[in-house]
Structure formats: structure tokens, C-alpha cells
Amino acid sequence: MSAPETNTLAALRESGHLHKTVKAEIRDNLLVRLASGEPSFPGILGYEETVVPEVERALLAGHDLVLLGERGQGKTRMIRTITGLLDEWTPVITGCEINDHPYAPVCVRCKQVVAAQGEQTPVSWKHRSERYGEKLATPDTSVGDLIGDVDPIKVAEGRTLGDPETVHYGLVPRTNRGVFSVNELPDLAERNQVALLNVLEERDIQVRGYTLRLPLDLLLIASANPEDYTNRGRIITPLKDRFGAEVRTHYPIDLSHELDLIRQEALLQWESTPVVVPDHLLEIVARWTRLVRESPQVDQRSGVSARFAIAAAETISASAVRRAAVTGESAVARVCDLPSVVPASRGKVEFEAAEEGRELEVLDHLLRKATADTFRANLAGLDLSGLQGRFEDGGILETGDLVPAAQLLADLGTVPGLSQLLQRLGVEEESPGLAAAGLEFAMEGLHLNRRLSKDSVGHRTVYGR
Numbered sequence: 301m302s303a304p305e306t307n308t309l310a311a312l313r314e315s316g317h318l319h320k321t322v323k324a325e326i327r328d329n330l331l332v333r334l335a336s337g338e339p340s341f342p343g344i345l346g347y348e349e350t351v352v353p354e355v356e357r358a359l360l361a362g363h364d365l366v367l368l369g370e371r372g373q374g375k376t377r378m379i380r381t382i383t384g385l386l387d388e389w390t391p392v393i394t395g396c397e398i399n400d401h402p403y404a405p406v407c408v409r410c411k412q413v414v415a416a417q418g419e420q421t422p423v424s425w426k427h428r429s430e431r432y433g434e435k436l437a438t439p440d441t442s443v444g445d446l447i448g449d450v451d452p453i454k455v456a457e458g459r460t461l462g463d464p465e466t467v468h469y470g471l472v473p474r475t476n477r478g479v480f481s482v483n484e485l486p487d488l489a490e491r492n493q494v495a496l497l498n499v500l501e502e503r504d505i506q507v508r509g510y511t512l513r514l515p516l517d518l519l520l521i522a523s524a525n526p527e528d529y530t531n532r533g534r535i536i537t538p539l540k541d542r543f544g545a546e547v548r549t550h551y552p553i554d555l556s557h558e559l560d561l562i563r564q565e566a567l568l569q570w571e572s573t574p575v576v577v578p579d580h581l582l583e584i585v586a587r588w589t590r591l592v593r594e595s596p597q598v599d600q601r602s603g604v605s606a607r608f609a610i611a612a613a614e615t616i617s618a619s620a621v622r623r624a625a626v627t628g629e630s631a632v633a634r635v636c637d638l639p640s641v642v643p644a645s646r647g648k649v650e651f652e653a654a655e656e657g658r659e660l661e662v663l664d665h666l667l668r669k670a671t672a673d674t675f676r677a678n679l680a681g682l683d684l685s686g687l688q689g690r691f692e693d694g695g696i697l698e699t700g701d702l703v704p705a706a707q708l709l710a711d712l713g714t715v716p717g718l719s720q721l722l723q724r725l726g727v728e729e730e731s732p733g734l735a736a737a738g739l740e741f742a743m744e745g746l747h748l749n750r751r752l753s754k755d756s757v758g759h760r761t762v763y764g765r
Contacts (some may be wrong), residue, residue, distance in 0.1 A: 303389050303425035309402045310419035312391055319403045321517050321716045322477055323358035323362040326385040330359055333385070341381040344374060345564060347549070353376070354547045359385070363544020364500055364520040366485070366535070372605020373549040375523040379434075379481045382521065386428040390477065394422035397469050398476040398514070399431070406476075406514050408465060431478030431764045433471050435629040439490035443495045446470045448507045467507050472499060477517050485522040486533035493536050496520070500542035526601075551593060551606065558586040561606055573621050577613065578737050580678055580725050584638065585612045588670035592649060602650035611648065612641040619701055627704040632733030635671070635740045636761060642667060644689030668748060675745030682724055686716030687742055688751060696764040697743070704759075705736035712739060 306312050320328070333340050340356055341347075350603045355378065358365045367375040392399045393410045400410040402423050409422055415422050435441065443449075451468035482488065482496075498504055500520060504513045505608045522543070524535065540546075552558040559582055568577050589609040592598055616637045624631035651659050690697070690712060699708050709732055715721075722730055743763050746752040755762045 301388060303427070304391075306391070306425075307423050308419065309414070309421040309423060312402055312423050313419075317391065319401055322386070322479070322519050322609055323359075323391075324390075325387050326359050326382070326505075327362065329385045329387070330356060335423065340385075341378055341512050342384070343564065344381060345560045346552040346554070347378075349375075351547060351549055352760070354545070355382075358547065359519075359546035361544060363553065363749060364541050365545040366522045366524060366540070366546055367547050367549055368477050368524050369549030370525060370603030370605075372603065372607050373551060375549055376434075376483060376605065377551075379479075379521050379523065379629070380432065382519070383428050383432045383479050386479070388428055388430055389425045390428070391423050392426050392477070394396070394424040398473045398753075399426060399478070401477065401517075402568070429721060432474070433475030433478060433480045434483065434485045435471050435481070437485050439487060439489055441488055441492060443471060443492050444468075446472050446492065447495050447499075447505050448473060450507075462514055472496075472518070472520075473505055473514060473516060474516055476514075479519045479521065482520070482522045485524050486535055488533070490533070490536050493539050495591075497542060500539070551603070555583075555586055555590070557565055558589060558609065559583060559630070562586060562609050562613050565606070566610045566617070567618050568613060569749055570617070570621060570631075573624060573631050575617050575624070575633070576726070576733065577617050577620070577732065578741075581616060581633050581635070581638070581676055581737075583614060583677070584667075584670050584674045585609050585616070585641070588612070588641075588667050591666040591670055592663070595662065595666060595688040597652055597655045597658075599650040599652055604649060608645060608648045612645055615641045615644045615750075623702055623704075626702055629704050629706060630731070630733050632705065632737050634701075634705075634737045635744045636699055636703070638667060638671070641666075641702065671744055672748040675748065677739070679721070679724055679742060679745060682720065683717055684721070684742055687721075687739065688746060690715065691752060691763065691765040694765060696762050698760060698762050700760040707731045708736045708740070715739065 303678070306315050330340060334356070340352060344352065355365070359382070367378065368373055384678045391402055393402050393405060393413060396407065396410050398407055400406055402421060405411050405414050435446065448467050448470040451466055498506065498515060503517070504511065504515050529543055554563055562585060569575065576632045586609060589604060589612070591609065593604040598604065619637035619640045620631045620633040642660055645663060646659050648661070649663070651662070656663060697711055718735065718739070719730070721742055722735065725738050725741070727738060743752060747754040747763065753764045
């Protein structure tokens with residue numbers, strides 16, 4: 301939808317436009333979504349019965365809020381989706397640095413424009429995507445960055461100190477009539493957190509002693525990690541008191557939520573090379589992620605980000621594409637691609653000090669456990685004697701991340717019960733790649749249940765009796 305054509309204050313009044321505050325906009329649009337059954341925050345998964353209702357109540361109450369949770373829990377994603385609850389277009393006085401509404405100008409410049417031009421004051425329109433501001437709080441962030449400072453260039457041009465127009469506005473006032481986010485708020489120096497006190501309570505700002513009070517209209521949201529309250533920094537008590545709500549986020553509670561998140565966020569489809577990552581492999585990644593989070597060898601204060609699972613799934617996809625490029629076959633991920641995720645994921649996990657030097661060993665052990673759990677969940681009770689019988693007379697089968705699916709199937713020969721195996725794994729259209737993926741998963745499961753042996757040398761794996 302394009303911006304309205306109304307371009308003067310008079311035409312805006314004739315159109316019947318009503319001036320609403322940011323929080324009123326969000327409240328009204330949220331109520332419409334709730335009544336229609338639409339998701340309040342599209343793309344946010346696993347929070348439907350926990351975080352989402354709390355955030356909805358905070359927004360309906362008109363509260364500024366803090367999202368508190370470990371890394372990789374979707375805090376920033378949720379904050380950014382809140383802008384979708386703003387009106388699609390809003391009018392501003394043309395050229396205003398702080399997005400003044402034509403009905404209620406607050407800066408000196410806009411007051412002068414309205415006084416001089418009256419009903420012919422020029423009006424522009426801002427899309428809701430332009431009404432979001434964000435600052436990653438770092439120790440070197442200054443009050444000038446957030447609130448504003450004297451602009452020396454304007455002073456050098458001949459304006460006198462004390463003239464409000466010599467002020468260079470910071471990020472907060474430039475997001476006036478929008479949503480402003482401070483990520484990792486505890487990392488902001490305590491003396492600079494004080495600058496936000498007036499923004500949250502009195503809803504105004506003051507710059508370097510100027511007789512300047514700008515009543516701001518915005519929703520302020522902050523994110524923080526729990527340990528930041530005591531380790532890297534803290535949110536000062538007066539500032540915490542001014543936030544209307546604190547909402548605790550969490551990692552996906554159910555395995556199905558973890559899988560949905562991986563499917564939504566991971567880059568599993570390549571433009572140049574079609575690639576298939578079977579569901580059982582994604583389930584292994586999801587179970588592995590959950591096991592790593594729960595492992596006593598992992599620093600629980602740090603957490604294991606959702607990006608851990610996403611990156612692992614993408615690594616598996618890339619391994620399949622690499623094999624396809626070398627062998628010329630279609631790209632289908634297999635169990636032989638799983639070992640590649642262990643070294644790639646090591647840097648995403650903080651281990652306890654006692655585990656130094658054993659990081660790869662721990663991750664590899666948990667990956668094998670996740671594979672065994674997925675095997676039992678999907679293939680428990682299935683008759684795999686036909687596959688196991690292939691190895692009864694001392695036969696072996698060699699596979700690896702560069703062994704083509706066609707070669708694996710040829711070496712394995714006819715396997716009784718293959719169709720039932722693939723059906724259990726949800727494979728609807730049988731192909732050599734998917735058949736090889738299913739059979740390799742079954743062999744790995746048999747090995748982990750001590751019904752087949754396995755030897756790995758480099759990138760080659762040999763299954764046998």
C-alpha cells in the first residue's frame with residue numbers, strides 16, 4: 301500500500317485523520333489482531349502460551365518493558381516484530397528531525413513552521429518500518445549518542461550557544477513517535493543509564509543544560525541477559541523501577557517448537573543447487589541442541605543459543621551440497637554429514653572449566669545420543685532384520701560424506717522392508733538419495749544399539765557385523 305497523497309495540514313484535517321500516541325496505536329492494532337485470531341507477533345515460535353501473553357498484556361497496559369533471557373532466545377526478533385503493530389503510515393511535518401505530528405509539534409523548528417505557514421504546513425508520511433530505532437548498548441555509548449549534544453558545525457555557522465537549533469538530536473529523540481530498543485541494556489554504563497530516566501517517566505529529554513523540554517512519544521523496550529545483572533553490569537534500580545513490565549524469555553520447551561524454529565530460520569534451500577535435508581536429520585539436530593543445553597559439562601549461565609541448532613542444520617545442508625558437487629548426484633543430506641557439525645559448533649558453546657580439552661568429545665557423545673534417541677523415536681519396533689542380515693556372513697559396507705548414494709545402494713543390494721523403513725521416516729516419494737539417507741540412518745541406529753559394528757577412518761565409515 302502506497303503512502304497517502306495528503307500533503308498539507310489543511311488536507312490532513314479534511315481527511316478526518318486522528319492523532320493517536322504510539323502506545324494507543326499499538327494497543328488498538330493489537331486488539332484488532334486478537335479479535336481476528338491473527339498472530340500478534342508473526343514468526344515468533346514456541347512462546348504462544350508463555351511469553352506472548354505477557355508481552356500482549358504489557359502493550360495493552362501501555363508499559364515500557366524489558367525482555368530478560370539467555371542469548372539466542374529471540375528477544376531482538378520479538379522487539380522488531382512489535383513495529384508491525386504500528387499504523388502502516390503516519391503523518392509528520394516535512395523535514396522534522398524528530399518526526400513531529402502536524403497537529404502537535406514539539407520542537408522549536410516545527411513550531412515556527414506551523415506558526416508561519418498555518419494550514420499550508422507541508423506534511424510527509426512515514427512508514428512503520430521507518431519508525432524503529434535500535435542501539436546495542438556498549439560501554440562507550442555516550443549520552444550524546446542516545447539523547448543528543450551540541451552540534452559544533454551549527455555553532456560554527458554563526459548560531460549562538462543556547463539556541464535550541466544548535467542541538468544535534470540523538471537516537472532516542474530521532475525515534476520519536478516510534479519504537480526504540482536498547483539491546484543488552486546492562487552493558488550501558490550506569491551514568492549513561494541515568495539519561496533514560498526522564499524518557500521513561502517524564503517522557504521528555506534535556507540536552508546539556510538547554511532550556512529544552514521535548515515531550516517524547518515512544519515505546520521503549522530493552523533486552524538483557526540474566527547474568528548481566530551481576531556480572532558484566534547491571535540495570536540501575538531507578539531505571540528498572542521505571543519499566544512497566546519485565547518479561548522472561550526461554551528456549552523452546554517442546555521438541556516440535558525446536559524443529560519449527562530450525563525449519564523457519566535455517567538456510568536449507570539453495571538457489572543454485574536444490575538440497576533435501578530429511579526430517580530425521582533435523583530431529584537429530586534438535587535433540588542434540590536440547591541435550592547440549594541440559595549437559596552438566598556446559599556452562600548453564602551462558603545457555604546454548606537457537607543459532608547453535610540453526611548453524612548445525614545449515615552445515616549439514618552444506619555438506620550434502622559439497623557431496624553433490626563432487627559426485628554429480630542430487631543433494632540429499634545423510635547421517636555421514638553429521639560429524640561435520642561437531643567442530644563447526646564448538647565455538648558456540650561455553651563449557652565448564654573442568655572440561656577444557658574435552659569439548660569435541662562431549663559434543664560428539666551427545667550427538668550420538670541424539671541420533672540413538674531419534675532412531676528409537678522413529679524406527680522402534682520396525683523389523684530391520686533384512687538390513688541386518690546383509691552383514692550376517694561377514695559382509696561390510698563402506699560409506700562416507702563423499703560416497704554417492706547410488707554407490708551405497710549398489711553395494712548394499714536389495715534390502716527387504718525398505719519401503720516400510722522410508723514410510724516410517726515420512727518419505728513420500730522414493731529416490732536414490734532419500735533411500736540411501738534412510739538406510740544409512742537405520743545402520744547408524746543399529747550400530748548405536750550394538751547390533752552392527754562401525755569403524756571410522758578419516759572421512760570413511762565401515763559398517764559390519
